[in-house]
Amino acid sequence: MSGMLGEYARVAGADVIRQLRLLAEPMRGLRVVHVNSTRLGGGVAEILAKLVPLTSELGLEASWEVVEGSPGFYQCTKLFHNALQGQQAHVPASLIAEYERVSEVNAERLRVALDTADVVFIHDPQPAALLRHFPRRRGKWIWRCHIDASHPHRPVWAYLRSLVGPYDASVFSLADFAQMLPHPSYLIPPSIDPLSAKNAELSAEQVAACCARFGIDRMRPLVVQVSRFDRFKDPVGVVAAFRLARSFIPGLQLVLAGGGAADDPEGEAVLREVEAAAEGDPDIHVLLLPADADEVINALQRAADVVMQKSLKEGFGLTVTEALWKSKPVIGGNTGGIRLQVVDHQTGFLVSSPEGAALRLRHLLHDRRRSAEMGRAGREHVHQNFLITRQLREYLTLMLGLVRGAADRIDLG
């Protein structure tokens, strides 16, 4: 087996890749287009960067388009994002108007690609308004929601529902996130790419060099949280947990590493709050990383003794998946997709407060044998369930289901 699929066979198993080929065979030549709002930064862009070429290698004609926005457009979609996650958000009519104007401009730019596609995946709210501009579309359109939309701010959801209701299907990461919509809502958790720069194996020297670069002492324990500077990720809560735990574990170090994303205008404000919380503490390293710092993130996660993802709200939490893949026990906020990955007392601990996080951090740094067991269980959990090959299989199954009439059981003979 050669090409990209051959490389994945070595990690996921040859049987897994053979199955993908068979599943894709009836869809050879099918035109599939993914649309999101950024090529760099965030889990969606990361996964599309591999999902699209892998789909092509299976014989489908896959492509990836990005909507282009204005500052007003992104302000609006950030409010949508927050509102979907339950935050009270008032979206001014002027921002809605800008969102709709930009959507129309993007629709014209993407008209040929989307009008002729057999299957279109629209990711998250940013490109959601495109559908209404394609009355002559010939394909199936699917809204892929990566956000925990279990308890959305209702006025904003009412508007978004009017945009996504007419799609042929939607995809949510978990059943808890799904909203009632007048079409089938598929449930497909996301995944990580084990061969990406963020997850590939690194040498001990590479990890050591990264730590030296940021002044991290390899002789002392290290806890790491990697996430955007976003209030829902609770970076200030992580600083509080770290301080509580350090009174029992002298020498403990914390890294809060986050990248900005082109579609997240709030990040800077949150970063300033975190820097203020960490001010004057030489053992708290707040790192604003560029979008292409994948190898640095990889090294930091590998250098960690414990990885934290203390989110208050979380779509799925791919940083948790990445950490588990690196055999690290994870202390995760008891929310969203983190629950699917951090199996309490098996692959890490679920917590609901800085105090809980501090207690579990002490536990894991004290009981290294247990910590290692959890790390091993976590890696196997990801290997079985959260690699990109599993997500690709489910996308192929969904596409077959939709193009073949959405019956409960489809027998290809």
Add this chain to the structure above:
Amino acid sequence: MAVDAFSVRDCALVAIATGLRARSLREFRDALQRVPQESVYYHFWGRLLRPRFDDTEFHNDFATWARYSLHDERLSERLAVIDPADFSDIEALRADVLEVVEQCLDETDNLLARRDRQFHFRRCQTVVFDTGVRLQEPAALAQAIPAMSLGSIYYHVIDARRREPVRTDDFRIWLGQFGGSFESLAEKFAAVDPYFANLASLRVELSAIVTDHFSGARE
């Protein structure tokens, strides 16, 4: 009489929300009465093919919810002991689950889960396809089973029980076509309990049975 070759098939599932959810045990009972059969099937068997952490204690989603969301150990144990392989059809299985739930409602106050711990009834869409692999002789199973995808294992062992009137796996049906020649191998397959294994361990167990059979106790 010539025996047909064994066609190795494969399947893939994708989960779909039914839109029905329950926070209390009463809501659960009411929804369970209404969900499609596919949903009941999914929560007992389909779960084997979806992303999940292997829970060695509870083998169906209803029991897991009763334990971790309703925090009722007795109910979870009563639900966990229900073996879907014992039932002739999904309606009989549904009736048994409902009986356990009704009994619990008679004995206790209405149990309530946290708002973010509701039970979401799901169903699945299944795509079945041919791998093109054909086995002419039972001895070929020794090489074929370890190479099968987990979807193939699911199709031939789990799905077959619902598909075939005799409610057995495809391997045993095929072996039966050879007269009594492979009766002991079929009996060994019959002793495997698929409900208490994950698909990867089931593949290992079946592989070991076939390898052992053909390397030693040839009939």
